[in-house]
Amino acid sequence: MGHPMKIRASSKDGVTEIKVLMNHEMETGFRKDSSGNVVPAWFIREVTAKLNDKIVMTAQWGPSVSKNPYLAFKVKGGKAGDKVSVSWVDSQGDTRTDEATVT
Amino acid sequence: MRWRKILVPLAVATALGAVVARAEEDKSAQSIEQYREALKDGNPAELYESSGEELWKKPAGPKNVSLEKCDLGLGAGVVKGAYAQLPRYFKDTDKVQDAESRVLTCMSTLQGVDVAKYVNASFGTPEKDDLNAIATYISGQSKGVPVKVSLALPKEQQMYDLGKRMFYYQGGSHDFSCATCHGEEGRRIRLQDLPALATKKGAGSAWTSWPAYRVSAGQMWGMQWRINDCFRQQRFPEPVYASDVTIALSMFMAANANGALMDTPGIKR
Amino acid sequence: MKKIASIVSALAFAAIAAGVQANAADGSSWGPGADDANFKAMLKSGFRAKGIATLDRLDQDATQAFCSDPDRANSKESAAQKAKIEADNMAAIKWPSDGKWLGDWKEGEKLAQSGRGLTSTDKAGDVNGGNCYNCHQLSPKEISYGTIGPSLTNYARIKGVDEEAMRYVWGHIYDSKAYNACSNMPRAGYKGILTEKQIKDLMALLLDPNSPVNQ
Amino acid sequence: MKNAHTRRQILRNGGLLGLLATIGSAIAPRLALAEWNKPAFDGKTLPETYKVLGADGAKESSDVQLIASDIAENGAVVPVQAVSKIPNTTQISFLVEKNPNMLAALFDITPDMVPDVTTRIKMGQTSNVIVLVKADGKFYTATKEIKVTLGGCGG
Numbered sequence: 226m227g228h229p230m231k232i233r234a235s236s237k238d239g240v241t242e243i244k245v246l247m248n249h250e251m252e253t254g255f256r257k258d259s260s261g262n263v264v265p266a267w268f269i270r271e272v273t274a275k276l277n278d279k280i281v282m283t284a285q286w287g288p289s290v291s292k293n294p295y296l297a298f299k300v301k302g303g304k305a306g307d308k309v310s311v312s313w314v315d316s317q318g319d320t321r322t323d324e325a326t327v328t
Numbered sequence: 329m330r331w332r333k334i335l336v337p338l339a340v341a342t343a344l345g346a347v348v349a350r351a352e353e354d355k356s357a358q359s360i361e362q363y364r365e366a367l368k369d370g371n372p373a374e375l376y377e378s379s380g381e382e383l384w385k386k387p388a389g390p391k392n393v394s395l396e397k398c399d400l401g402l403g404a405g406v407v408k409g410a411y412a413q414l415p416r417y418f419k420d421t422d423k424v425q426d427a428e429s430r431v432l433t434c435m436s437t438l439q440g441v442d443v444a445k446y447v448n449a450s451f452g453t454p455e456k457d458d459l460n461a462i463a464t465y466i467s468g469q470s471k472g473v474p475v476k477v478s479l480a481l482p483k484e485q486q487m488y489d490l491g492k493r494m495f496y497y498q499g500g501s502h503d504f505s506c507a508t509c510h511g512e513e514g515r516r517i518r519l520q521d522l523p524a525l526a527t528k529k530g531a532g533s534a535w536t537s538w539p540a541y542r543v544s545a546g547q548m549w550g551m552q553w554r555i556n557d558c559f560r561q562q563r564f565p566e567p568v569y570a571s572d573v574t575i576a577l578s579m580f581m582a583a584n585a586n587g588a589l590m591d592t593p594g595i596k597r
Numbered sequence: 598m599k600k601i602a603s604i605v606s607a608l609a610f611a612a613i614a615a616g617v618q619a620n621a622a623d624g625s626s627w628g629p630g631a632d633d634a635n636f637k638a639m640l641k642s643g644f645r646a647k648g649i650a651t652l653d654r655l656d657q658d659a660t661q662a663f664c665s666d667p668d669r670a671n672s673k674e675s676a677a678q679k680a681k682i683e684a685d686n687m688a689a690i691k692w693p694s695d696g697k698w699l700g701d702w703k704e705g706e707k708l709a710q711s712g713r714g715l716t717s718t719d720k721a722g723d724v725n726g727g728n729c730y731n732c733h734q735l736s737p738k739e740i741s742y743g744t745i746g747p748s749l750t751n752y753a754r755i756k757g758v759d760e761e762a763m764r765y766v767w768g769h770i771y772d773s774k775a776y777n778a779c780s781n782m783p784r785a786g787y788k789g790i791l792t793e794k795q796i797k798d799l800m801a802l803l804l805d806p807n808s809p810v811n812q
Numbered sequence: 813m814k815n816a817h818t819r820r821q822i823l824r825n826g827g828l829l830g831l832l833a834t835i836g837s838a839i840a841p842r843l844a845l846a847e848w849n850k851p852a853f854d855g856k857t858l859p860e861t862y863k864v865l866g867a868d869g870a871k872e873s874s875d876v877q878l879i880a881s882d883i884a885e886n887g888a889v890v891p892v893q894a895v896s897k898i899p900n901t902t903q904i905s906f907l908v909e910k911n912p913n914m915l916a917a918l919f920d921i922t923p924d925m926v927p928d929v930t931t932r933i934k935m936g937q938t939s940n941v942i943v944l945v946k947a948d949g950k951f952y953t954a955t956k957e958i959k960v961t962l963g964g965c966g967g
Contacts, residue, residue: 287916
């Protein structure tokens, strides 16, 4: 479920840079809607990234990560054609996994 | 001699004060520039571009067909480069239309959708989100293409003239017109630079950067939403979505922007 | 709807009757007078009331109509009409009822920061802001300021704090069009945007020696 | 947005168990990792948060870098990058001193990673932002004040 992510991964000089845009509201639980009701907290809590099926990065997030989160990180090794996959799990148990190929 | 003794240090002090103030100003401007640069790498608008493309290609409406046969001015089904030549006159509707009003036409004619619901829906509702996503997709297909809006037909020139007059039209509790903020080069509201929309330079930078992702609200805004919120801040009543008022202003901006390269979708504060 | 059309036409035409002719003679294709029927139709079909922002906001008074054609408003031929508009606005200024100029600069600073009030999403009875920082630099501590209007930092030192200065500043906040018919600044007092008390607080922000503006 | 609505519908229609089952199988490898550290994200003061993270006595280090603009045009999205030059860096966190909860994000840095991560965080007001690095079991910090400005017409 959830909307697709945008993942870009490019390899240069033995380092693969992975950039991810996620589609998520990241509600803090503090915001009120137009009728004054508090919008319940709803945010991505865990992120996992794999390079060729090996976990290379995990993260834990709170609601202070911005809406439609952006994430960039660097992994040693990796080459064109390698497979990158990124998964998230949010505070309501929803999850999403998307893949990209290293260029 | 005595005068010089007093005046020289005074002048130096004043000049120094000005230099310090200027340096502070430059530092702020530089910092804001750094902030904007950091945002550009990874524009969430891309997410909307994808969902817009999906909506464009997915069969929908009572007739269960996609929008792929929609004529945006360059022939049925041509999306590439179409946004850069809008608004333009369309023979089938006998109207000058922008991208968003043209999408409404195609939804109505191709898909059999009753578009009144889409026109009347508030911004931020699923209906308007869909229209914004589609406009984002269409605009992205003109990225890097020079704006080329024609005023050759009488209805196009007329729309431009009406837009120009609207641009300077004052009203409301605050006496504002569009020109109050966008009439002169080099002005700001708070820290936001205000493009002078009657000039090639100002219109060129503004027109080519919408639709844009607004980080303040985490929303994707098309030009219709942009104009709608300008009128809200102007203390005017609400412009009707895709009405001639909005298209006339778009025509004024787009034609003034002719030659500038489309840089959509954009990202804004 | 009919009301707008008639008022727009009545005011616009009355205020700039001479200009309409001039424009037509110039062959201008856009200003007031040119293609008027279509412009009115466009306004009528193009806007709808939302919340407190009702359609009568489109009805122009003489000042707004005059300033909606900047080329004409700035022309030599319009000098007399411009002077008349300024005089009319000047005559409309209400001076402080108790003769006191200055209120509380702390309240003034809050007002200057606030850009709220009178939009289609504001409610009737909401407290209106002054919008000052949107266009002016005031306290040097606030880095987020606009430049549509001049910097007012150190204003008391530049302008002085005598009776004449007080009168000048009050007049500008109350109705800036009394001094420059087509100033970009809203007529905060004349149009009922700010109350007399609020204007006093803004006066204090500008002219009280303890205000951050003068530090 | 559309999918979100559909998802809520599924939850409402009692598809919750099915959904959880799907998640369970889809992300099985995840279970081997650390659980979401609720007490750390609930921390309301810096000392409290440091304590939960075991970071008492963290030291400022010039080998930790926080790259961000001095001014953010909007607090809803503040780009931040953290770089650690300390060997054996295993964790990088971003904390915002004046947010209701300090901890914004925590990254586990595997040996396969270069300790260099970028993300975007929310800031309620002008505040110190802290990068907290764990290396060889010790904690190091870099701090920078980021000014959050009021943009737009403010209406």
